[in-house]
Amino acid sequence: MNAKKTVEDLKVTGQRVLVRCDFNVPIKNGVITDETRIVAALPTIKYLLEQNAKVILCSHMGKPKGNPLPEYSLAPVAVRLSEKLGKNVVFAADDEVVGENAKAAVAAMQDGDVVLLQNTRYRPEETKNVEAFSKDLASLADLFVNDAFGAAHRAHCSTVGVASFVKESANGYLMAKEVKFLGDAVNNPVRPFVCILGGAKVADKLNVIANLLTKADTLIIGGGMAYTFLKAQGYSIGTSLVDNEKLDYCRDMLAKAKENGVKLLLPVDTVCAASFPNPIDAEIETITVDSTAIPEDMMGLDIGPKTRELFANEVLGAKTVVWNGPMGVFENPTLAAGTIAVAKAMAETDATTIIGGGDSAAAVNTLGFGSKMSHISTGGGASLEYLEGIDLPGIAAMTDR
Numbered sequence: 001m002n003a004k005k006t007v008e009d010l011k012v013t014g015q016r017v018l019v020r021c022d023f024n025v026p027i028k029n030g031v032i033t034d035e036t037r038i039v040a041a042l043p044t045i046k047y048l049l050e051q052n053a054k055v056i057l058c059s060h061m062g063k064p065k066g067n068p069l070p071e072y073s074l075a076p077v078a079v080r081l082s083e084k085l086g087k088n089v090v091f092a093a094d095d096e097v098v099g100e101n102a103k104a105a106v107a108a109m110q111d112g113d114v115v116l117l118q119n120t121r122y123r124p125e126e127t128k129n130v131e132a133f134s135k136d137l138a139s140l141a142d143l144f145v146n147d148a149f150g151a152a153h154r155a156h157c158s159t160v161g162v163a164s165f166v167k168e169s170a171n172g173y174l175m176a177k178e179v180k181f182l183g184d185a186v187n188n189p190v191r192p193f194v195c196i197l198g199g200a201k202v203a204d205k206l207n208v209i210a211n212l213l214t215k216a217d218t219l220i221i222g223g224g225m226a227y228t229f230l231k232a233q234g235y236s237i238g239t240s241l242v243d244n245e246k247l248d249y250c251r252d253m254l255a256k257a258k259e260n261g262v263k264l265l266l267p268v269d270t271v272c273a274a275s276f277p278n279p280i281d282a283e284i285e286t287i288t289v290d291s292t293a294i295p296e297d298m299m300g301l302d303i304g305p306k307t308r309e310l311f312a313n314e315v316l317g318a319k320t321v322v323w324n325g326p327m328g329v330f331e332n333p334t335l336a337a338g339t340i341a342v343a344k345a346m347a348e349t350d351a352t353t354i355i356g357g358g359d360s361a362a363a364v365n366t367l368g369f370g371s372k373m374s375h376i377s378t379g380g381g382a383s384l385e386y387l388e389g390i391d392l393p394g395i396a397a398m399t400d401r
């Protein structure tokens with residue numbers, strides 16, 4: 001993919017700049033419970049304000065599916081953003097997003113003002129990338145900046161369509177940072193390059209595994225997805241999570257690893273229980289066994305101590321580490337040791353450490369290791385597609401340098 005313009009390549013002073021942010025923050029009873037994504041959007045907004053641009057912000061929140069549902073309103077984001085910026089953010093509360101309020105608010109803007117539009121997914125056209133809504137959005141602005149990495153794998157009006165109807169478009173700072181860390185790690189890693197995949201299902205990460213086997217020196221597979229690999233090698237896995245349709249795929253990947261000289265590591269021991277904890281954080285009785293000896297009536301729910309050491313040593317010997325997906329049912333304190341061991345090793349090493357968003361980001365932050373990582377991606381789905389080697393449409397649509 002060609003190099004794309006970044007916000008600093010645009011002449012923004014006095015211009016109306018539409019910025020697509022990822023303000024998809026969790027809200028409970030009208031209160032924002034995690035402001036990470038708002039904070040992550042600030043560098044681009046502040047830069048544009050310093051340059052005296054007219055800053056028009058837009059974002060989706062949740063899945064209102066084309067309906068103006070009040071619980072998905074971005075109004076609380078405007079309030080929090082005003083506090084963070086120390087200046088008034090005008091909220092244009094239009095059910096049709098680009099309506100009378102938005103048009104009037106933009107028409108009244110002075111240089112250095114900020115307007116936030118309503119949730120772009122209030123419009124049914126948004127997720128279908130329908131031209132009419134892209135043109136509506138573009139009618140408010142001269143330039144477009146995409147800073148929503150978390151939505152960059154979606155070709156929607158506010159991430160892709162709008163770029164065709166403005167003079168120029170560019171990546172914001174957050175987007176550029178994500179592209180730099182994930183792009184450098186995958187395409188130009190300082191070696192040894194170790195990738196760690198976990199989480200529930202093999203099927204979710206088929207293409208990621210295939211692509212990483214052409215890039216990584218070591219691929220570590222833990223979490224629920226490991227059992228399909230173990231079964232594919234002929235081991236009995238009891239009642240552990242398995243995808244019987246992917247056994248051949250796993251065998252292919254094991255062969256490919258050998259062919260490419262990639263070290264593929266699977267758990268050598270496993271923490272098992274009689275059933276999945278219910279509720280997920282309920283007290284649970286476990287035993288630890290070798291991964292080749294999981295009892296018929298038990299399921300593997302975390303990696304065992306030998307595996308923790310094996311995986312941690314691999315991390316400590318690496319120069320670049322990318323991690324996506326927990327090593328066990330980390331939501332349960334008894335089954336979190338594997339995820340903690342990997343997070344701890346990543347926190348201790350001076351390698352470049354990258355967390356691929358979603359559950360792994362939540363786990364690392366909850367466990368208190370967040371500040372020790374080189375980069376925690378703000379996009380779970382987008383970072384996975386990046387690891388798959390896909391050109392994200394929300395980046396591809398920006399103006400070439």
Ligand code: ATP
Binds near residue numbers: 201326327360380
């Ligand atoms: P994201 O793409 O959002 O980063 P992820 O890959 O981290 O997601 P999932 O694939 O949904 O997330 O997997 C995370 C879930 O996997 C966790 O809720 C965890 O409890 C579960 N999990 C991990 N190990 C096991 C296991 N051995 N058996 C069953 N579930 C497991």
